Amino acid sequence: MKFPYTEKVLEHFKNPRNVGKMENPDGKGLEGSPACGDMVAVYLQVNPDTQIIEDIKFESYGCASNIATASIITELAKGKTLEEAKKISWQEATEELGGLPPVKAHCSVLAVEGLRAAIRDYEEKHGLVSEQEPTTPDVLRSRLKHVMNPMAGLDIIRTELVTKMEINDGVVRILIDLPSNHQFAANIKEEVMEKIESLWDVKEVNVVFTE
Amino acid sequence: MFDKMIYLDNSASTRLDEKVMDAMKPYYFDTYAVATSEFGYSMGIDAKEGLEAARGIIATSLGASAEEIVFTSGETESSNMAIKGVVAALKKKKGEHIIVSKLEDFAVLNTAKNLEKQGYSVDYISVDAEGILDLEELKSKIRDDTALVSIQHANQEIGTLQDLDAIAKICKEKDVLFHTDATHSYTRVPIDVSTTPVDLISMSAHTIHGPRGVGALYIRKGTPINKWMDGGYQETDRRAGLENIPGAVGFAKAVELVTEKETEFLTSLRDYTIERVFEEIPHVTLNGSKTQRTPQNANITFHYVEGESMTLHLDMRGFAVSTGSACFSRSLEASHVILGIGGDHERAHGSIRFTFGRYNSKEDVDAVVDAIKEIVSQLRAISPLYNK
Numbered sequence: 038m039k040f041p042y043t044e045k046v047l048e049h050f051k052n053p054r055n056v057g058k059m060e061n062p063d064g065k066g067l068e069g070s071p072a073c074g075d076m077v078a079v080y081l082q083v084n085p086d087t088q089i090i091e092d093i094k095f096e097s098y099g100c101a102s103n104i105a106t107a108s109i110i111t112e113l114a115k116g117k118t119l120e121e122a123k124k125i126s127w128q129e130a131t132e133e134l135g136g137l138p139p140v141k142a143h144c145s146v147l148a149v150e151g152l153r154a155a156i157r158d159y160e161e162k163h164g165l166v167s168e169q170e171p172t173t174p175d176v177l178r179s180r181l182k183h184v185m186n187p188m189a190g191l192d193i194i195r196t197e198l199v200t201k202m203e204i205n206d207g208v209v210r211i212l213i214d215l216p217s218n219h220q221f222a223a224n225i226k227e228e229v230m231e232k233i234e235s236l237w238d239v240k241e242v243n244v245v246f247t248e
Numbered sequence: 249m250f251d252k253m254i255y256l257d258n259s260a261s262t263r264l265d266e267k268v269m270d271a272m273k274p275y276y277f278d279t280y281a282v283a284t285s286e287f288g289y290s291m292g293i294d295a296k297e298g299l300e301a302a303r304g305i306i307a308t309s310l311g312a313s314a315e316e317i318v319f320t321s322g323e324t325e326s327s328n329m330a331i332k333g334v335v336a337a338l339k340k341k342k343g344e345h346i347i348v349s350k351l352e353d354f355a356v357l358n359t360a361k362n363l364e365k366q367g368y369s370v371d372y373i374s375v376d377a378e379g380i381l382d383l384e385e386l387k388s389k390i391r392d393d394t395a396l397v398s399i400q401h402a403n404q405e406i407g408t409l410q411d412l413d414a415i416a417k418i419c420k421e422k423d424v425l426f427h428t429d430a431t432h433s434y435t436r437v438p439i440d441v442s443t444t445p446v447d448l449i450s451m452s453a454h455t456i457h458g459p460r461g462v463g464a465l466y467i468r469k470g471t472p473i474n475k476w477m478d479g480g481y482q483e484t485d486r487r488a489g490l491e492n493i494p495g496a497v498g499f500a501k502a503v504e505l506v507t508e509k510e511t512e513f514l515t516s517l518r519d520y521t522i523e524r525v526f527e528e529i530p531h532v533t534l535n536g537s538k539t540q541r542t543p544q545n546a547n548i549t550f551h552y553v554e555g556e557s558m559t560l561h562l563d564m565r566g567f568a569v570s571t572g573s574a575c576f577s578r579s580l581e582a583s584h585v586i587l588g589i590g591g592d593h594e595r596a597h598g599s600i601r602f603t604f605g606r607y608n609s610k611e612d613v614d615a616v617v618d619a620i621k622e623i624v625s626q627l628r629a630i631s632p633l634y635n636k
Contacts, residue, residue, distance in 0.1 A: 040560070040563070040564075050557070050560065051564070056630045057630070067632065074573065074575070074593040074594065074597040075554065075575065076633065078632035096631060096632035098553070098597075099554050099557065099575070100555075100556035100557050100560075100575035100576075101556060101557055104630070141575075144575065218361070
């Protein structure tokens with residue numbers, strides 16, 4: 038039989054590690070993408086003295102890539118400090134899995150974001166977060182690094198799909214170098230909106246396509 | 249290698265029937281001349297006879313006459329030809345407005361969108377929660393400058409059947425041409441053009457165990473339609489390009505092989521699937537209509553789980569089905585059909601389409617329901633949305 042995934046992806050998909058709900062977690066992250074529909078929940082148990090992730094669990098309402106990436110990420114994060122775990126990237130997870138089809142990259146990003154959200158939740162609950170910073174083009178850029186270009190399996194910043202980013206009085210304008218009727222235009226727009234809208238000082242987001 | 253594969257994706261395409269292959273073979277190896285060579289040599293006459301006999305069979309199946317059938321390369325070409333051909337012919341006479349439904353397959357939907365970009369105005373008629381067209385909205389949207397109404401007979405994903413008679417009569421009363429894409433109903437649900445005033449019908453061979461790359465368009469006599477693809481004068485100068493005679497012969501054979509008894513059998517597989525799933529698996533929703541439904545289609549949402557995960561698990565156990573989940577689609581968009589019937593992303597996310605064909609059995613249904621029962625409970629156990 039032939040499958041569109043590596044054996045390692047299939048293995049983690051069939052037998053996901055660290056799966057399930059955690060009662061009274063120290064940190065919890067829930068990430069979901071309305072464009073794709075996938076959701077992932079990550080639960081952490083953290084040693085308050087060492088900041089080491091002693092236990093981690095996940096739940097997924099997602100596709101094979103989502104489940105497999107969440108599974109591998111829990112393996113990568115377990116035993117690491119929060120600072121170390123923050124640095125786990127989806128590239129690292131994808132490499133660990135032996136690669137994913139480019140079109141599936143956004144599903145795996147979601148799993149990484151779940152872990153980061155759980156860490157952020159822990160930091161907020163334990164007074165480890167500094168003051169809210171105003172949104173700058175740099176902030177926009179770092180957010181948009183989590184929106185995938187499904188043609189390349191890399192983010193839309195790195196693949197230079199974003200040609201312009203502006204922020205004026207809380208109104209954000211993002212210019213995407215694709216025609217509005219492109220196969221992935223609707224999907225990219227939804228994901229961009231989702232990543233930017235949630236910023237505390239953003240009132241409006243306009244995604245503009247070329248043509 | 250796929251000996252044990254249980255194929256339940258017969259609306260995507262079907263396995264060819266050997267009898268169809270047997271009917272086609274002579275037109276590849278013995279009578280391989282082109283039909284337009286009839287004045288040159290006798291093999292051309294034999295080829296043309298084969299083509300015309302096939303045309304007669306397709307015509308008879310619709311209560312049409314042979315000259316009203318044009319062979320094409322399939323659904324996509326038929327629908328492009330019908331819509332683009334009619335709007336070009338009526339541009340000056342009628343105007344630049346067309347009407348389609350929100351649930352059309354891409355051949356019609358993207359043709360309409362393309363015309364919209366060229367300056368045509370298009371209305372997309374809504375459907376109810378079962379996918380049935382809002383006839384009042386249709387009536388209200390027909391204008392003096394409406395060139396064509398194109399509404400599918402049966403839906404490709406949820407199997408909803410439209411009331412073709414009622415739609416055709418509305419169009420007739422308002423003096424507007426009516427095209428229907430009947431790819432997913434043709435031969436399974438009868439259409440009689442002598443009583444239903446439909447003007448154009450798209451059909452395809454590959455959904456009824458016929459060959460791929462061949463279909464037909466029924467064009468009612470007198471329908472204004474321009475040739476949209478330039479080339480030779482084949483098909484009485486309506487469709488340019490070498491005739492696919494083996495394909496046409498195979499298509500006709502496939503039509504002949506469909507029986508009422510078989511259609512009843514597919515209906516029983518459909519009903520048995522729905523019945524078992526609803527009895528044995530909690531939190532499920534039927535997508536489409538209980539009664540106005542094609543015989544071969546069961547489409548069910550399994551809540552709290554994702555479709556691609558289900559199809560992959562099923563694949564690993566040897567079953568082929570499809571899903572309306574965004575994760576499954578090449579555009580990463582959830583099924584426009586499920587969203588069109590008022591479903592949300594979640595409804596599309598966990599939808600599975602089972603479509604049955606000639607080579608399926610009741611045992612296949614039992615096996616797939618047994619498998620999906622286990623898979624759904626396994627995936628629900630790891631879903632953050634499911635209350636365990």
